Amino acid sequence: MTFYSATQPGLTALFRVLDTLSPVSTHVSALVGIIGGIALGVLVIWLLVVLIRKLKANVPSDGTSEFAPRSNSDQIRNELQSDHTTTFDSGALLCSICENLDFYKIFLDGIPETEEIPLDSLSSILKKSYQCNFCRLISFHVRRTWMLDKFPDFDLSGIQCRLLSMSCGCLRGPFYPPPKFRCFRLHVNMEGLRDFWEKYPTSRATAGSLSIYLMQEDAFKFGRPTDLHSRRVKNTVDIDLVKKWIKLCQENHGDECHDVWRMGDGEDKNLPEYVRLVDVVSMALVPAPSGCRYMALSYVWGAVSTEYRTTTDNIAGRSTPGGLNMTTFPETITDSILFARQLGLRYLWIDALCIIQDSLQDKITQIQSMDLVYGHSYLTIMAAGGASARDPLPGCRPRTRTLKQHIEVVQGLHLCVGPPRLQETLALSVWNTRCWTYQESALSRRRLYFTEQQVYFECRGDVFCEDIVAESKGHQLSTNFLRNSRGEYFPQGDPFGSYMWAVKECTRRNLTVESDLVDALTGVMNALAIGFRLGDPARVFHCGMILTDLHCALLWQHDPHTPRTRRSLPDGVGLPLPSWAWAAWRGPVDYTSAHRYIGIVNGSGDPSVVETLVDSWYIVDHSGATVQLDVRRVSRIVSNPMTEEEKSAYSPPSGILDSMELILDVHRPLVPGTLIFRTTSSHFNIAIRGSQENGESSACLHHGLFDILSTSSPPIWVGTAVLPLDPPPPSSLEFIVLSRTSMLRVYDEQILAKYHECVFYAMAISQHEGLMQRVGLGIIHEVSWNASRPKPKVVFLR
Template sequence: MEKTHMALVPELQLMGDDAHQLGRSQELHGRVVRDMVDLELLRRWIGLCERTHGAECAEPWWAPTEKWDLPSAARLLDVSDMALVPARRNIRYIALSYVWGNVAEGANTAYWTTKENLTQRKAPGGVSLDILPTTITDAILLTRLLGERHLWIDALCIAQNDPADKAVNIGAMDAVYRRAVLTVFSAGGSSAHAPLPGLRPGTRVSSQHIAEVQGLRFAVPLPASREALARTTWNSRGWTYQELMLSPRRLLFTPSQVIFECNKCVWGEDLVAELPDGECPTHRLETGVVGRLMFAQKPAQWLRNTDIWVGDYLHSVESYAARRLTNEGDAVDAFSALTSAVAKAYGLAGGDPGRAFRYGMAVTELETAMLWQPVVGVRAERREVVGRDGEVRAMFPSWAFTGWRSPVRYEGEDQFVVFGSGGSSPRIGESLVDVWHMVDDGGRLNILDVRKVDRVVVDPAWGKLSYMIPKWDKSWQTPSNVQLAPGTLVFKTLVASLLVTEVQDGPGVTGEHHSLFSIASDEHDLGIIGRIILPNHQPSHQQMDFAVTGRSYGTHNATWATNVDASTTYAGFLLYVIAMHPTDSMGVSERAGLGVVFEKAWYRVNAEAKVVMLR
């Protein structure tokens, strides 16, 4: 029988120790939360999951269980010998997810493993407890108390000043968290110096309110994991998102209580929910789960061969982009373990993460992935770095969400009718680019594995119009005076110069940092033919270049898109267009915004087939 989630959380819960007075068992009743966590309870949760849930929580369906996929460079901390040891095949270990805190110049980083101290740390006693911050020493203590011997901690198990070592180990982080017998999440502080709440005396003050009514004790339920973590620093950090999503078993040390989540059950200190047979009855803690992997449940084989994962991917991008990074250069790496897992799970680009995702963007669904918009109430700024020559350069390309320091959202065409309206995710009804290319790190132009989408609906009013997709000229070469940066998208499509004008009338057309602009053309008295969301500082009444990327999924009828005599409303298909700012005189551009135009009007503007170089 399929589980259902409770819509309401009880305001009071009867304590389990008093349940017998009403002829009830303790299950699904309250439990007293002490100042220190009951370690026996934690061991019971872990053991119950391991004994009764089997492969569902130990071997995710998408994992290559037949192959040990941790690299030879992977290390673990032996908490008995206090030494770094190789992560040999099938070794049991716990992983730690925590907040590093300030790692700016001058910050205490003496506890990091480096190329210089790596050899020393491989010897027994080579890792000194004296220099480790509190979060890490508590994690070591917890590992010992749980009867485990090995612990994975990024700052200790990866040589932080060795780019090669970091690349290999970061590239395997999906396997690191997936193969851990348990991941401990330290969500009680803002740095690595915060304790695990409740592990040691004085590190947690119980916030549980218990009152006696007619001889029975009742408690106000403590927050479930989602609510408990909502305002924590841990929940705002970029790296912690994929660590949460990829861990089959999660032990969350929240400020109010410890909560255990696995792929089947949720158990917490303040509620007796663990049953001897490992079954998972519906209860209030399940409504607040934070760590359910987007593909935790194995889909049918035929679904794995479709784009069923795309919606979850778009949601993950939104969730991840809303978080912050101490080092902006980590924007791709801090999302790469999750994209790697998705590529392997669904066999994207042959299961090769490097071909399936670039800069956090799903290459196989590139036309959809590019439909992101900045959140209207937040300033969108490029992620930039100052080079040794003093010049400021973008870290990542403008067409990728990782190229911007801003949360993003994916919304359907309705956002251009009612600004910031939300709604369903955007969908591509037909691909309008023949071939997509990208410049690799060696300066070569490579063809991307973008899935082609054929038209799935027909406009009855289409008539004899037929969109001719400009074909890629295989003889095209990069202009001799242009040096394309890695990550530059190169494709051929129709490009038109159109006028953008800020929309002045109507509800909800202006936000704090972004506004709704009309796209207009004076050709053939077409008037307003579309809309686009642009930053507020974008000058109104300015010509911009627009490149078509795809056709929307269905037909539309919009009263805002009228011709100059205001007597006709455009209807039919919308085309997605990217507004571009030139970056130099050689034809290279950057993304300025994403909008839509009506296809019937697009046919009448002076659009030309051009090769777009989008950096």
């Protein structure tokens, strides 16, 4: 039987041949047709699967979104400035420079810094960001961190961009991992930024390094684990991820993150009974239970109604179950309570709730325990994303944070410019400008920073964040680039180094009540005294000054850009702080090396004392009694053989002071804070340096460099001092010797002999009725000091 009809002779002949085929051939043909049909069906199904997977990839499950390329530049510009995670997907959208780069090979092998690849000028990259995926990544970072909308007229064409790659580290072992575990991130260097920084110095503090990361979903393309690759940030904080960070810290960091301030095994590690906590289950204030696990909150109060705070009127009601009404609390506090519940923690410490705000005695008692409150805390939340207590904890609830993660597909690879690293984020926060928050961060073992873009976890052993896969058990030799972006690390290796850092940090921050400065550092001071076994904190510190290292503590300097102005005190509150204490003065304070005496704006290094030249120190304590201080001494190691100048070295007065020498006037008792010691004093002339030597125009500076001159004729340049410019000091000042150091280029080296450690730290003072006040600090050559015929003197410094 034939199933085809044919009208042409050729086709008729063909069908006749087919009709003569055996039945077996017919069955084979049928089988081939069936197999072909099945293959066609499989192909169709496979194409449908690919299409569906592609559509799913364009709508990720974590709330991020992908967009097709836009031809409308205004629409792209809006997306660059949008507040959600964005992914542009098109491998074809590359400029002529970027399309010639082999990004796969770059991420596979890296680019050493010596072989940087030139890209283009920054202005050209910004223009091409609407048509090139890779240029758009750079543009997104620059627009976000440089705040270019504030500097529309600056010419960026002189800034050239160059590409290299940097190692992200390795979580699995040695410093030099095999290629399988080696992860790279791209880094864009920019040349020619000096003019931009000089014109807009505030932008320098906020413009971080430009790094571009490979997303974790592409790690398999290089045969690597997802370690240290970027991951997508969700709309809300992943509680399970936070719990994982805490667990990794608990199980792998040992004493480093477990012990509180180097306390011995026999010391009580419980909170004092007078410390109150919020019970987030019963919603009441309760005395801290013994050995309880609790969370602490660090935040900015801001201009918020005081109704939510605990007072003597509501403390009784708040101490009963249900006494804390969350509807009256600002959002930072309500979110903290919710977050504690999510973590499974029952207790929470919040200063506004746990301290009776209108009780001076309760405030004093609680402030003295801040080292314990934050040191014992299981976890401290840093509300670094808000400007006041009214602001929510970003990411604690939906729609409370704006994500800043931008993803592009370049040559088939998902590349990302993520949120700023921790240091860069904190530099932009109001939280980081407040003085009280410094010690709250420094004293805490585990810190969880809530910022506008993501959450960062920091402990003494590691740093984690939502956008980087960095979770590991912390192999002893593992490396992780996030650890370079630590927000805070305290204490440092020695007590005075830790103290200097704390003073620098706190004096640069703001206080609503400026007389709170010493109180805001009390927890840090207690921790230093306990951690380094210095003794009773009340005897180790006075007016913020560390007395055990007084010879170094006296070497503080005003920030040269800050006027010399006394810090005000509330009406009716005691005496002003002594002039020798940095806390008596407004503005930032530096502890810098002697290089400050070469250039007034030089602020690097630490002061170095090679010999103490004061034998005994005394202070009038808060009760009015004069007590001797236990100040650490530093002895000089003299070279052998000695030079002629060293043989005639300065010999400081020694011995303790008798009771009569400790009295200035029997009819006028000395006030607390008066420092008493014996040294030598001498007068020298001074002359201000020119503006060029001082480094900046006098309009920008309130302290400057002065030449210290001998009183001989002709005068000799014998040293250098840093003194206030307004009001200008007199032409002659009295100096008193404190200690010995080593420095060149601070005196006339053609006239005065140069030898090892030949200069003194000397304090410039003014005198009134026998009491002296600090005016400034200087360095004077030893030979010139001896030649000035200094006189021994008992100094009463106030």
